[in-house]
Each structure stands twice: as C-alpha cells, then as structure tokens.
Amino acid sequence: MLGATGTIGRATAAALVQRGHDVVCLVRAPADIPGVSIRQVDFADRASVARNGFAGERVDAVVSCMASRTGTPDDAWAIDHRAHCHVLDAAQAAGVAQFVLVSAICVQKPRLAFQHAKLAFEAALIASGLRYSIVRPTAFFKSLSGQIERVRRGKPFLVFGDGTLTACKPISDHDLAEYIADCLTDGSRWNRILPIGGPGPAITPRQQGEALFAMLGRAPRFSRVPVALLDTIAAALGLVGRIVPSLAVKAELARIGRYYATESMLVRDPATGRYDAEATPSAGTQTLFEYYRAVIDGAQPVERGDHAVF
Ligand SMILES: NC(=O)c1ccc[n+]([C@@H]2O[C@H](COP(=O)([O-])OP(=O)(O)OC[C@H]3O[C@@H](n4cnc5c(N)ncnc54)[C@H](OP(=O)(O)O)[C@@H]3O)[C@@H](O)[C@H]2O)c1
Numbered sequence: 025m026l027g028a029t030g031t032i033g034r035a036t037a038a039a040l041v042q043r044g045h046d047v048v049c050l051v052r053a054p055a056d057i058p059g060v061s062i063r064q065v066d067f068a069d070r071a072s073v074a075r076n077g078f079a080g081e082r083v084d085a086v087v088s089c090m091a092s093r094t095g096t097p098d099d100a101w102a103i104d105h106r107a108h109c110h111v112l113d114a115a116q117a118a119g120v121a122q123f124v125l126v127s128a129i130c131v132q133k134p135r136l137a138f139q140h141a142k143l144a145f146e147a148a149l150i151a152s153g154l155r156y157s158i159v160r161p162t163a164f165f166k167s168l169s170g171q172i173e174r175v176r177r178g179k180p181f182l183v184f185g186d187g188t189l190t191a192c193k194p195i196s197d198h199d200l201a202e203y204i205a206d207c208l209t210d211g212s213r214w215n216r217i218l219p220i221g222g223p224g225p226a227i228t229p230r231q232q233g234e235a236l237f238a239m240l241g242r243a244p245r246f247s248r249v250p251v252a253l254l255d256t257i258a259a260a261l262g263l264v265g266r267i268v269p270s271l272a273v274k275a276e277l278a279r280i281g282r283y284y285a286t287e288s289m290l291v292r293d294p295a296t297g298r299y300d301a302e303a304t305p306s307a308g309t310q311t312l313f314e315y316y317r318a319v320i321d322g323a324q325p326v327e328r329g330d331h332a333v334f
Pocket residue numbers: 026027028029030031032033051052053067089090091092093103126127128129160161162163164165167329330
C-alpha cells in the first residue's frame with residue numbers, strides 16, 4: 025500500500041487489515057499504522073522502491089492512496105506521476121497482477137497541474153496491462169469542514185457567488201476506504217474508471233452553511249465572495265510569478281481555489297459539459313451532516329484539507 029499515512033490511506037489500511045489481507049505499507053518516513061508492516065523507501069529512486077519496497081517477495085496487489093500534499097506542479101509531477109511510475113515498474117517486475125489507484129473526480133476536466141499528473145499516471149496504469157481499478161472520488165468530508173469553527177465563533181459562512189455554483193456528493197473516509205478495499209475482490213470494479221460519491225443527494229456550499237447554522241440553532245448568515253476576486257489574485261500572482269518563482273506556486277494554489285469554487289465534484293457529461301448528480305454513483309452510509317453534528321458535539325476532530333479554500 026502507498027499513502028497509508030494520509031487521510032484516506034489510514035482508513036484504507038484499516039479496511040484492508042480488517043479483511044484479513046497481509047498489508048505492507050511503503051512510506052517515506054517512519055510511521056505507526058496498526059496491523060501492517062512498514063517499509064521506508066525513497067520514492068524518487070526506482071531502485072529503492074524495488075529493493076526496499078517489493079524486496080523480492082510475492083505481492084498480489086498494489087493499493088495507492090498516495091498523492092502530493094500540496095498540489096503544486098513540481099510536487100504533483102514528482103508524486104502523483106513519477107513516484108507512481110516507479111512503483112508500477114517495480115510492481116510489474118515483481119509479477120504483481122492488480123493495482124487499485126485513488127485518483128480524483130476533478131480530472132474529468134483537467135485544468136491544473138496535479139490533474140494532468142494524475143491523468144498521466146492513470147494512462148500509464150491502463151497501458152500497463154495490469155488489472156486496474158481507478159477510483160475517482162468526489163469531495164472528502166475534511167475538504168468541506170473548514171468553516172465549522174468560524175461559524176461556531178459567530179462569523180458568517182463564506183460562499184462564492186450565491187453558494188449554489190457547485191455541488192458534490194461527499195464521501196466519508198470510512199465509506200471510501202471500504203469501497204477501495206473491495207476493489208480487490210469485486211470483479212465488477214476491475215479494468216474500470218470508477219467515479220464515486222457518498223450517499224444522499226448532491227449538496228451545494230449554501231446547503232452546507234444552512235445545515236451548520238441549523239445545527240447551531242442560529243439564523244443563516246452568508247458572506248458572498250465574488251469569483252472574479254480569485255481570478256484577479258491568480259492573474260496577479262501569475263504575472264509576478266514569472267519573476268518570483270515562489271509566487272508562481274501561490275498562483276497555482278489560487279487557480280486550485282478558483283477551480284473548486286466553480287466546478288462541481290460530480291460526474292460530468294463531456295458532450296454538454298454539465299455536471300450530473302444522478303449519474304454520480306453513491307457508496308456507503310455516512311453523511312456529511314452527521315459528521316458536522318459529530319464535530320459540533322466534540323465527538324469528531326476536524327482534519328483540514330490542504331486544498332481547502334476557506
Ligand atoms: N480532498 C478531497 O476532497 C479529495 C477528493 C477527491 C480525491 N482526492 C484524492 O484522494 C487521494 C488521497 O487524498 P488524501 O486527502 O487522503 O491525501 P493526504 O491525506 O494528503 O495523504 C497523502 C499521502 O501521500 C503521501 N505522500 C505525499 N507526498 C509524498 C512523498 N513525497 N513521498 C511519499 N509519500 C508522499 C503522504 O505521506 P506523508 O504522510 O509522508 O506526507 C500521505 O500518505 C489524493 O489523490 C487526492 O487528490 C481528494
């Protein structure tokens with residue numbers, strides 16, 4: 025397994041262990057993951073991945089939840105593409121038959137460096153001849169929880185436009201992990217690209233805010249942020265970034281924010297460009313609003329996403 029120290033990776037490692045698999049996690053730094061063996065490798069070095077990771081042993085399948093933590097272009101190409109190519113090479117050399125990859129639903133409309141990096145590895149995996157399952161999830165709960173604390177402190181909920189520009193079908197870490205683990209044994213998920221969301225209808229940012237205010241027993245209060253503001257920031261950073269490289273990175277992060285402010289995390293019809301909640305498959309049982317309730321009650325800590333805009 026790759027990426028077992030991340031949000032979905034930890035949940036997936038637990039789901040694999042719970043199913044009785046013998047799980048070996050390749051990591052870049054020492055880690056503590058219950059029930060698995062840990063091996064430290066240098067993902068930038070193909071030989072290290074083969075020697076220290078696969079170590080000449082029989083391996084049935086690779087499951088990857090690994091991804092750049094920043095989404096910046098260099099990091100995305102290094103991890104989402106090159107590191108995965110090193111693992112794929114080593115897996116093929118070791119006679120591995122199956123590869124389950126967690127990608128992202130947003131690669132349907134690629135505009136950002138990390139999306140192109142993910143697509144390039146998806147293509148390499150499909151071309152490899154290994155049995156593959158490419159899981160493209162919608163939004164995770166952590167990416168939709170950044171405003172719980174500010175709303176609790178009495179501040180308004182921030183939305184782009186009127187808060188209905190986008191929608192998603194959020195999926196919990198646990199439900200997604202179950203779905204990923206079952207890709208190993210469910211033949212209907214082999215050699216397929218699998219968009220997947222959580223249960224229930226699609227939810228807009230405005231509905232997220234309304235639910236939070238209702239749970240806190242307060243009247244809804246929204247602050248509207250114009251999308252044009254993000255365009256201006258991204259354009260300005262992009263210009264200055266041609267001279268100052270660190271600002272080029274910030275420009276890409278602004279473009280990531282702009283993308284999520286305007287694109288739904290749902291299956292998209294390539295012919296019309298429209299996002300379709302009905303066409304977005306659902307899995308699992310846990311809902312975003314149950315999670316919000318658990319966070320408000322103090323039963324659930326919030327993990328912030330690196331790409332969270334607010
Ligand atoms: N957030 C969302 O709403 C969302 C929605 C759809 C799809 N996705 C996709 O789902 C996948 C999993 O996301 P996540 O939030 O679970 O990821 P995450 O918490 O950021 O974890 C990333 C994992 O990749 C590893 N990693 C990162 N850089 C590495 C490097 N240089 N060398 C070795 N390992 C490295 C991390 O290891 P360390 O612990 O050592 O950093 C960690 O195990 C990603 O592909 C993401 O794009 C996310």
